[in-house]
Amino acid sequence: MKNFNHTSVLLNETIAALDIKPEGLYIDGTAGGGGHSLAIAEKLNNYGSLICFDVDKDAIQATKSRLAKYNARFINANFSSITEHGIPAADGVLLDLGVSSYQLDTVERGFSFQDEDAPLDMRLSRNETFSDGVSAYNVVNEYDADRLIKILFEYGEEKFARGIVRGIITAREATPIKTTGQLAEIIKHNVPISVRNAKNPCRKTFQALRIEVNDELGNLSKGLDAGFKILKPNGVFAIITFHSLEDRIVKKRFAELTSGCDCPRALPVCVCGKTPEATHITRKPIVPSEGELNLNRRSRSAKLRVIKKAKQKERM
Numbered sequence: 001m002k003n004f005n006h007t008s009v010l011l012n013e014t015i016a017a018l019d020i021k022p023e024g025l026y027i028d029g030t031a032g033g034g035g036h037s038l039a040i041a042e043k044l045n046n047y048g049s050l051i052c053f054d055v056d057k058d059a060i061q062a063t064k065s066r067l068a069k070y071n072a073r074f075i076n077a078n079f080s081s082i083t084e085h086g087i088p089a090a091d092g093v094l095l096d097l098g099v100s101s102y103q104l105d106t107v108e109r110g111f112s113f114q115d116e117d118a119p120l121d122m123r124l125s126r127n128e129t130f131s132d133g134v135s136a137y138n139v140v141n142e143y144d145a146d147r148l149i150k151i152l153f154e155y156g157e158e159k160f161a162r163g164i165v166r167g168i169i170t171a172r173e174a175t176p177i178k179t180t181g182q183l184a185e186i187i188k189h190n191v192p193i194s195v196r197n198a199k200n201p202c203r204k205t206f207q208a209l210r211i212e213v214n215d216e217l218g219n220l221s222k223g224l225d226a227g228f229k230i231l232k233p234n235g236v237f238a239i240i241t242f243h244s245l246e247d248r249i250v251k252k253r254f255a256e257l258t259s260g261c262d263c264p265r266a267l268p269v270c271v272c273g274k275t276p277e278a279t280h281i282t283r284k285p286i287v288p289s290e291g292e293l294n295l296n297r298r299s300r301s302a303k304l305r306v307i308k309k310a311k312q313k314e315r316m
Contacts, residue, residue: 008035009098009299010240013286015039017306018236023047024091027230029079029223030054034063036094041070051087053079055125055214080222082230089232095223098242098302099124099210117181122206122213136209140177145169155217155245156208163190164205180206207243220246224253228278231309236281238306247285247303254280254307281306 008014014036020026022045028037031052041050050072052063060076075085079095122136139151145165152161167190168177177183184202191201211217227237241247257278261270285303292299 007296007298008032008039009096009296009302010286010288010292010304011035011039013304014094014096014238014240015043017238017281017286017304018092018094020044021048021091025049025051025088026092027051027082027087027090027094027227028053029082029093029095029227030097031063031074032059032096032098034059034066036096037063037072038066038070040092040094041067041072044071046071049073051075051090053077053082057125078219078223080219080226082223082226087230090230090235091232092236092238093227093231094238094240095220095227096240097216097220097246098240098298117179120178120180120183122210124214134213136183136213137176137178139209139212140168140183141172151212152205152208154208155211156204156206157244158204158208160191160195160201166190211245217245217249220249221253224250228257228309233309233311235309236306237278237309238304240302240304242301242303247305250305251285254278254305258307276310278307278309281308 018026018040020040020043022043024044025048026040026044028040028050031037031054034052037050037052044050048071050067050070051074052060052067052072053075054060054063055076055078057076060074063072064074077085082093120135120137120140123133125133139148143151148165148168149161152158152164158164164187167186168183171177171182171186177186183205187202187205188196195201224239231237239250241250258276258280259274260276261272261274263270263272282305285305287304288296288299288302
């Protein structure tokens with residue numbers, strides 16, 4: 001395995017927001033190359049501990065190596081399963097939802113549409129065969145047209161989804177679409193020339209396929225519930241998103257957790273008894289500084305949102 005290189009986004013801002021207690025228990029639900037994990041571990045004392053999750057076994061291997069001298073546990077699983085591993089209540093949970101630079105730049109993973117041709121895979125889990133879970137190959141070659149259009153519209157916000165899907169259906173009737181290069185060419189030939197000339201038109205389709213293959217939005221929804229549930233009172237939940245679909249889900253869930261009474265306004269007094277389960281640490285998302293943007297262009301769409309769990313459950 002080549003080095004799992006990845007520049008952690010909003011690193012200093014995230015560590016500051018987590019307000020790490022030296023003796024605390026923290027969960028990094030998306031360890032990646034271990035950048036955020038290492039920064040957390042460095043602030044813990046001998047009584048503190050860190051648990052690192054990642055669905056990618058390469059990421060787990062890299063983080064294990066990087067954190068070898070620290071009190072850390074490593075779990076090769078999706079963060080949506082945080083509550084299923086016998087972990088006690090945590091002082092903080094972090095989710096960095098971005099795909100790592102390593103994954104994007106490792107050609108054989110099939111995430112990139114810009115470089116060498118590669119098998120249509122796109123699974124975040126690092127498994128050896130397409131028989132283990134649905135790959136982008138399965139989605140592109142086996143889903144019907146309506147389902148493909150829906151995926152591109154909803155997950156990629158691709159307004160030329162119908163034309164792209166017509167191109168996919170036509171091409172796969174002749175021969176299966178097996179590689180990223182084949183798919184990229186189909187996309188380019190089924191969008192307006194003005195779009196093709198202005199920028200690479202493949203990004204939205206590739207994003208949509210990756211989200212579908214890995215059930216990213218479904219896992220995020222489950223992970224939001226699991227991550228909040230495992231927090232101690234006063235525990236901190238920090239999430240970094242990279243596209244609008246993720247951010248809308250996080251923003252809505254955090255709004256629900258931090259809202260109080262939801263009685264109709266016409267009622268003179270509250271009868272629901274609902275009080276906030278959490279408070280905002282960041283009412284508006286934290287975004288990368290100009291300096292970070294200059295150093296890492298992949299940080300440009302990142303947003304950090306943070307809440308703190310209430311001292312005790314106050315729902316009646």
